Amino acid sequence: MLSVVNDDGTTPNGSLIDEIVREGARRMLAAALEAEVNAYVAELADQRDEAGRRLVVRNGYHQPRKVTTAAGAVEVKAPRVNDKRVDAETGERKRFSSAILPPWCRKSPKFSEVLPLLYLHGLSSGDFVPALEQFLGSSAGLSPATVTRLTQQWQADHAAFMDRYLPEVDYVYVWADGIHLNVRLEEAKACVLVLVGVRADGSKELVALKDGYRESAEAWADLMRDCARRGMRAPVLAVGDGALGFWKALAEVFPATREQRCWVHKTANVLDAMPKSAQPGAKKAIQDIYNAEDKQHAQAAVKTFSQLYGAKFPKAVKKITDDQAELLTFFDFPAEHWIHLRTTNPIESTFATVRLRTKVTRGAGSRTAALAMVFKLVESAQQRWRAVNAPHLVALVRAGARFEGGQLIERSARAA
Numbered sequence: 001m002l003s004v005v006n007d008d009g010t011t012p013n014g015s016l017i018d019e020i021v022r023e024g025a026r027r028m029l030a031a032a033l034e035a036e037v038n039a040y041v042a043e044l045a046d047q048r049d050e051a052g053r054r055l056v057v058r059n060g061y062h063q064p065r066k067v068t069t070a071a072g073a074v075e076v077k078a079p080r081v082n083d084k085r086v087d088a089e090t091g092e093r094k095r096f097s098s099a100i101l102p103p104w105c106r107k108s109p110k111f112s113e114v115l116p117l118l119y120l121h122g123l124s125s126g127d128f129v130p131a132l133e134q135f136l137g138s139s140a141g142l143s144p145a146t147v148t149r150l151t152q153q154w155q156a157d158h159a160a161f162m163d164r165y166l167p168e169v170d171y172v173y174v175w176a177d178g179i180h181l182n183v184r185l186e187e188a189k190a191c192v193l194v195l196v197g198v199r200a201d202g203s204k205e206l207v208a209l210k211d212g213y214r215e216s217a218e219a220w221a222d223l224m225r226d227c228a229r230r231g232m233r234a235p236v237l238a239v240g241d242g243a244l245g246f247w248k249a250l251a252e253v254f255p256a257t258r259e260q261r262c263w264v265h266k267t268a269n270v271l272d273a274m275p276k277s278a279q280p281g282a283k284k285a286i287q288d289i290y291n292a293e294d295k296q297h298a299q300a301a302v303k304t305f306s307q308l309y310g311a312k313f314p315k316a317v318k319k320i321t322d323d324q325a326e327l328l329t330f331f332d333f334p335a336e337h338w339i340h341l342r343t344t345n346p347i348e349s350t351f352a353t354v355r356l357r358t359k360v361t362r363g364a365g366s367r368t369a370a371l372a373m374v375f376k377l378v379e380s381a382q383q384r385w386r387a388v389n390a391p392h393l394v395a396l397v398r399a400g401a402r403f404e405g406g407q408l409i410e411r412s413a414r415a416a
Contacts, residue, residue, distance in 0.1 A: 171197030202391020335406025
């Protein structure tokens with residue numbers, strides 16, 4: 001039952017809307033648990049003993065317990081099942097275990113995403129308890145010691161991730177970028193080097209995440225050499241910002257990989273070299289290039305851009321003409337993949353939220369802990385990444401299939 005509202009619009013447990021949300025979450029969880037148990041009992045209704053009595057029946061409720069969810073701390077009273085069946089192999093009684101609310105569960109899995117965000121925001125482990133109490137209405141089960149153990153576990157998870165072997169994983173496309181977060185890194189110019197890849201089945205996956213210095217070629221080379229040492233196969237195409245030291249490292253470690261410059265970064269660089277009055281028209285002209293029907297039309301659009309702006313803004317035009325080949329590489333791949341391959345958005349979109357929720361903290365803090373927090377955030381976000389369009393074509397790209405105008409050229413047509 002909801003509490004009485006005070007004169008200031010609050011309740012003894014916080015604001016009215018927070019309590020409504022928690023009560024709604026409690027009722028939905030209770031209904032889901034009831035439905036789960038009822039379905040389990042009904043499915044086994046024909047299981048009976050020698051006297052004809054049912055072996056699986058309802059047996060009241062467990063003791064109430066609090067579960068921390070995104071809606072706050074919710075008190076749950078889970079239904080109990082009396083299962084008298086015996087496992088023929090082990091001789092032990094069979095037990096009902098809820099898939100919705102396992103016996104050990106005290107917090108929602110989504111809740112774990114809040115902890116790395118709080119850490120990156122500058123909270124020490126001792127600050128977590130009051131912060132979470134304000135955020136969720138409860139801090140049950142989250143002492144500073146518990147948070148410290150979690151951060152240590154996340155550091156171990158990140159270390160294991162960066163030491164895993166890669167021969168069985170084939171990344172056909174990769175995106176590379178250096179992310180400057182300004183959080184708990186020991187050097188002022190430090191950044192996080194990120195590699196995201198597309199597997200042969202079209203799914204996206206984090207490949208590597210490591211701290212570097214000024215996105216230098218040596219930092220990228222160290223990361224790429226480590227990936228090669230662990231068995232990573234050379235990608236068919238790599239996408240990144242033209243200013244990265246990544247390209248020098250890529251040429252050293254995976255020289256056969258083709259290069260694609262990010263159009264978002266390139267557009268920003270070109271417009272920065274032009275006055276604001278000319279930027280709207282120039283932006284549309286640039287869009288005509290990467291949105292062209294095929295490579296031939298894109299090359300024609302580059303010539304048009306050069307004719308329109310070359311006389312007044314030669315430095316801006318040179319930024320495109322000098323990198324024209326690398327900017328138009330994506331046209332040699334399936335048309336369904338073009339939207340994915342012409343920018344580093346798969347990385348930028350993931351880290352946009354992280355950037356917004358981080359700030360410079362006092363002291364450098366722990367480098368390994370900060371990287372572990374970033375890793376856990378990306379790991380959580382990775383579960384929501386969608387596969388590239390037409391994922392079945394990724395395997396053809398790895399197999400060396402040829403595409404013209406974004407369309408597959410059949411072997412018979414090439415032979416003819």
